[in-house]
Amino acid sequence: MFKSLLARLGAASRVAIPDDLWLTTVTNLPYVAALDDIDQSRLRTLSEKLLAEKEMSAAGGLELDSPMQVLIAVQACLPILNLGIDWYRGWSSIVVYPSEFLVPREITDDSGVVHEYTEPISGEAWDGGPLIVSWEDIQGTTPDAAWSYNVVIHEFTHKLDMLNGAPDGVPPFDRELHPTIDPNEWRTALHDAFERLNAEIDLIIEEMPTDIDPDSTAADAHYAHLPLDPYAGQDEGEFFAVSSEQFFVNPVRLQQAFPDWYAQLSLFFQQDPLARGRG
Numbered sequence: 001m002f003k004s005l006l007a008r009l010g011a012a013s014r015v016a017i018p019d020d021l022w023l024t025t026v027t028n029l030p031y032v033a034a035l036d037d038i039d040q041s042r043l044r045t046l047s048e049k050l051l052a053e054k055e056m057s058a059a060g061g062l063e064l065d066s067p068m069q070v071l072i073a074v075q076a077c078l079p080i081l082n083l084g085i086d087w088y089r090g091w092s093s094i095v096v097y098p099s100e101f102l103v104p105r106e107i108t109d110d111s112g113v114v115h116e117y118t119e120p121i122s123g124e125a126w127d128g129g130p131l132i133v134s135w136e137d138i139q140g141t142t143p144d145a146a147w148s149y150n151v152v153i154h155e156f157t158h159k160l161d162m163l164n165g166a167p168d169g170v171p172p173f174d175r176e177l178h179p180t181i182d183p184n185e186w187r188t189a190l191h192d193a194f195e196r197l198n199a200e201i202d203l204i205i206e207e208m209p210t211d212i213d214p215d216s217t218a219a220d221a222h223y224a225h226l227p228l229d230p231y232a233g234q235d236e237g238e239f240f241a242v243s244s245e246q247f248f249v250n251p252v253r254l255q256q257a258f259p260d261w262y263a264q265l266s267l268f269f270q271q272d273p274l275a276r277g278r279g
């Protein structure tokens with residue numbers, strides 16, 4: 001579908017993103033605009049490769065045009081800017097829904113009874129399968145929000161985490177790219193930050209007025225001073241994905257709250273977003 005929208009280059013190892021579309025896209029993403037010219041040009045090449053390699057399709061009646069596809073590709077490629085397109089191997093399709101979509105779920109309770117239900121979600125990455133995102137959520141970054149929400153970076157970093165099995169916050173480390181990462185130090189930094197966030201969440205819930213449901217939107221303001229969206233407290237896989245959103249988009253609070261974890265992320269992604277624009 002996308003391939004008919006933009007001219008293909010050579011043997012389709014890349015899809016050309018027109019200059020004006022590239023400029024508009026970057027200008028609207030301050031955390032991408034902060035990259036120097038060389039990195040921006042590398043990001044563009046990677047985005048063109050991603051668009052050629054992955055099949056991007058719309059679902060639920062959405063019309064997917066080239067600006068939308070480029071916006072998704074640019075955000076998707078930021079985490080692999082210094083890793084390479086090969087880190088998104090093993091799966092081939094990106095599906096974009098107009099808004100949150102319903103996913104069938106199944107849980108077995110303690111007495112062995114299976115409950116089937118549907119859950120509305122804004123994105124999902126299936127192991128070996130497609131990556132699904134909601135267009136409404138891609139656009140849904142509110143500047144005054146406590147955390148910078150980025151469903152594209154979230155789902156794509158789950159894909160990195162899934163390269164070595166179920167998402168657990170520990171992606172594979174490459175001997176050449178990551179000689180200084182010690183997996184034990186990674187696990188310790190991840191675990192400590194995760195536990196500290198959950199301790200803070202527990203404290204907030206304890207102090208919350210009893211008429212407020214801690215899982216409702218009425219509770220949101222109570223979590224606002226947390227360094228990360230409380231969703232990161234679900235498990236270490238979510239902690240890695242939510243941390244990655246902040247790492248790339250709005251890293252200050254993440255680095256202040258969890259400097260060791262920020263340092264590990266910086267080693268893994270081979271980027272230091274806090275140092276951008278200082279040169």
Ligand SMILES: [Zn+2]
Nearest residue numbers: 154158238241
């Ligand atoms: Zn997630």
